[in-house]
Amino acid sequence: MTTQRSxxxxxxxxxxxxxxxxxxxxxxxxxxxxxxxxxxxxxIAGGNGKxxxxxxxxxxxxxxxLCFVFLFRDSRRAWLWLGGANLVACGLLAGVRGLLG
Amino acid sequence: xxxxxxxxxxxxxxxxWVGILSGLMLFIAFYAGAITMFEKPLExxxxxxxxxAAPPPLARAEVLLQAVLAEHPQAAKxxxxxxxxxxxxxxxxxxxxxxxxxxxxxxxxxxxADDGSLQVEKLRKAPVAQLVDTxxxxxxxxxxxALARPIMGAVALLYAVALVSGLIxxxxxxxxxxxxxxxxxxxxxxxxDVHNALGVVSLPFHVVMALTCVVFAFHxxxxxxxxxxxxxxxxxxxxxxxxxxxxxxxxxxxAVELLRLAHAQQPGFDVFNFSFKxxxxxxxxxxTGLDTRYGTRARTYASTHLNPYTGEIDxxxxxxxxxxxxxxxxxxxMLHFGSFGGNPVRWLYxxxxxxxxxxxxxxNLLWIESRRRKQRADGVPEQTRSARVLGxxxxxxxxxxxxxxxxxxxATKWLPQRVDNLAAWHEGIYYAxxxxxxxxxxxxxxPRAAVELLRLAAxxxxxxxxxxxxxxxxxxxAWHHPGIGCVIDLTAxxxxxxxxxxxxxxxxxxxxxxxxxxxxxxxxSQPLPPSGRGPASALQE
Numbered sequence: 001m002t003t004q005r006s007x008x009x010x011x012x013x014x015x016x017x018x019x020x021x022x023x024x025x026x027x028x029x030x031x032x033x034x035x036x037x038x039x040x041x042x043x044i045a046g047g048n049g050k051x052x053x054x055x056x057x058x059x060x061x062x063x064x065x066l067c068f069v070f071l072f073r074d075s076r077r078a079w080l081w082l083g084g085a086n087l088v089a090c091g092l093l094a095g096v097r098g099l100l101g
Numbered sequence: 102x103x104x105x106x107x108x109x110x111x112x113x114x115x116x117x118w119v120g121i122l123s124g125l126m127l128f129i130a131f132y133a134g135a136i137t138m139f140e141k142p143l144e145x146x147x148x149x150x151x152x153x154a155a156p157p158p159l160a161r162a163e164v165l166l167q168a169v170l171a172e173h174p175q176a177a178k179x180x181x182x183x184x185x186x187x188x189x190x191x192x193x194x195x196x197x198x199x200x201x202x203x204x205x206x207x208x209x210x211x212x213x214a215d216d217g218s219l220q221v222e223k224l225r226k227a228p229v230a231q232l233v234d235t236x237x238x239x240x241x242x243x244x245x246x247a248l249a250r251p252i253m254g255a256v257a258l259l260y261a262v263a264l265v266s267g268l269i270x271x272x273x274x275x276x277x278x279x280x281x282x283x284x285x286x287x288x289x290x291x292x293x294d295v296h297n298a299l300g301v302v303s304l305p306f307h308v309v310m311a312l313t314c315v316v317f318a319f320h321x322x323x324x325x326x327x328x329x330x331x332x333x334x335x336x337x338x339x340x341x342x343x344x345x346x347x348x349x350x351x352x353x354x355x356a357v358e359l360l361r362l363a364h365a366q367q368p369g370f371d372v373f374n375f376s377f378k379x380x381x382x383x384x385x386x387x388x389t390g391l392d393t394r395y396g397t398r399a400r401t402y403a404s405t406h407l408n409p410y411t412g413e414i415d416x417x418x419x420x421x422x423x424x425x426x427x428x429x430x431x432x433x434x435m436l437h438f439g440s441f442g443g444n445p446v447r448w449l450y451x452x453x454x455x456x457x458x459x460x461x462x463x464x465n466l467l468w469i470e471s472r473r474r475k476q477r478a479d480g481v482p483e484q485t486r487s488a489r490v491l492g493x494x495x496x497x498x499x500x501x502x503x504x505x506x507x508x509x510x511x512a513t514k515w516l517p518q519r520v521d522n523l524a525a526w527h528e529g530i531y532y533a534x535x536x537x538x539x540x541x542x543x544x545x546x547x548p549r550a551a552v553e554l555l556r557l558a559a560x561x562x563x564x565x566x567x568x569x570x571x572x573x574x575x576x577x578x579a580w581h582h583p584g585i586g587c588v589i590d591l592t593a594x595x596x597x598x599x600x601x602x603x604x605x606x607x608x609x610x611x612x613x614x615x616x617x618x619x620x621x622x623x624x625x626s627q628p629l630p631p632s633g634r635g636p637a638s639a640l641q642e
């Protein structure tokens with residue numbers, strides 16, 4: 001999705017990509033952790049253990065996005081794709097909160 | 102596995118930069134963390150003998166407690182009854198008075214003197230093990246927690262990126278290069294093989310460390326954000342209300358009875374102590390101990406609520422009896438702390454920690470090797486300034502951490518007789534040595550400083566068992582607790598020849614290794630042209 005056969009990846013845009021990974025990677029991780037909090041067994045009132053587990057989820061999700069953000073062809077694409085993923089995840093979270101909350 | 106060249110090139114750049122930014126801080130975190138695997142034995146080894154009389158039997162704990170409360174009523178707020186007193190908890194009854202911050206306490210212990218009068222001592226738990234742990238947690242930074250912790254979190258994120266990028270670079274040649282050790286004239290190839298083997302073999306350990314550290318650094322912030330956007334009204338923590346007394350005039354059970362009931366309910370759970378808190382006119386109790394069949398989220402114990410009036414244990418905080426979510430979280434902690442499987446796993450984690458330190462050290466060496474200006478027909482070129490600076494920094498920071506920790510540990514048995522603020526002295530000694538080592542590495546240049554600092558590390562580490570030996574003979578206020586603590590002295594003793602051997606190799610490389618290297622003897626002090634190296638070996642690179 002991010003690279004075409006003809007295009008060669010380079011490191012020129014590292015700063016923009018890193019920022020996209022840090023900022024949008026974090027918000028995406030929080031949104032996905034929220035979906036897990038609402039949709040996995042026990043739901044939003046799953047107890048103290050689940051609250052902690054859901055918090056822990058942020059670390060692998062955030063770090064995962066940050067690790068692979070450099071595969072985007074440039075920082076504009078990184079911001080757009082991750083921004084889109086954020087919109088979807090946050091929209092789902094808002095919907096789930098509205099339905100189940 | 103096939104990965105496109107341009108992807109590899111990008112991740113090589115990423116790997117090099119995150120490595121350079123985080124490598125030295127990670128070295129300190131791993132070296133200090135390896136030692137922290139034995140924080141509790143180290144603390145006991147480092148704690149001076151108590152002046153209290155031998156603890157009365159557990160059956161007399163309540164008598165002692167009443168005597169304490171009569172003279173020190175504030176003790177009722179927060180006290181312990183210790184089942185098995187140890188060097189670091191040397192009294193049957195211990196109470197805690199709040200210190201400056203929420204987590205700081207001053208601990209007092211009590212016993213009966215021979216004439217039956219009450220003895221009270223401010224406990225002198227040694228702070229040096231905590232210093233090593235703090236260096237580990239804050240990646241060696243001398244800043245307040247509020248500043249150092251987010252930096253540690255950033256380092257952990259860089260570390261995660263370094264692991265993934267390193268793996269991506271190595272994947273295409275993994276099958277061919279894994280565990281290959283090409284020992285020869287091509288030093289860069291050799292260090293590369295060492296670096297790759299260490300990284301791949303201990304990758305799961307490193308992934309655990311990187312991700313848990315992100316959480317350890319940022320959990321408060323994560324909860325705050327989730328409280329705002331995930332949950333309806335903040336994080337819905339369930340407060341546990343302790344059961345009150347069954348009847349208004351009920352009295353707490355004596356410790357002997359609590360212990361008997363604990364063993365009946367939780368066979369296999371080795372009880373260390375019962376702790377009590379007075380809150381809202383009601384007594385709350387918890388039980389602390391360890392069932393070695395299970396890993397724990399605290400490093401050396403597990404703790405849960407106990408009804409002091411009935412002796413009933415609430416098992417849902419005990420490993421093996423938690424709900425599945427709690428069990429998963431318990432496992433995350435356990436995998437970071439190596440708090441499962443007892444001492445064999447602790448030793449394994451110690452080795453993995455040292456291997457991790459070596460991974461970051463070799464990473465920096467590779468950076469230097471790949472920027473080496475090669476020897477040409479017209480002579481030995483000057484190495485780049487950046488390579489010399491990174492060489493000095495790598496040697497100064499890594500060995501500065503090593504000599505600093507050895508020095509502050511060696512001082513442990515001499516300080517309590519002489520100074521009051523032990524924690525400040527231990528910190529001062531560590532950072533004085535650390536800063537001096539870094540400065541020395543820049544003044545002397547990496548190769549000479551490496552040899553000298555390694556010899557200093559050997560000397561200072563030798564002083565650790567010598568101090569204990571002085572304690573055996575009762576010299577200068579030093580002490581030695583008989584028993585298992587001697588393993589610490591023996592480990593330090595075993596490290597001495599290791600430092601000397603590495604120093605020997607470094608000195609040899611300085612004399613007879615490649616002249617076109619930051620590790621060669623500086624040109625001004627070279628008496629003879631370097632031997633052991635001809636045009637043939639230059640061609641191999």
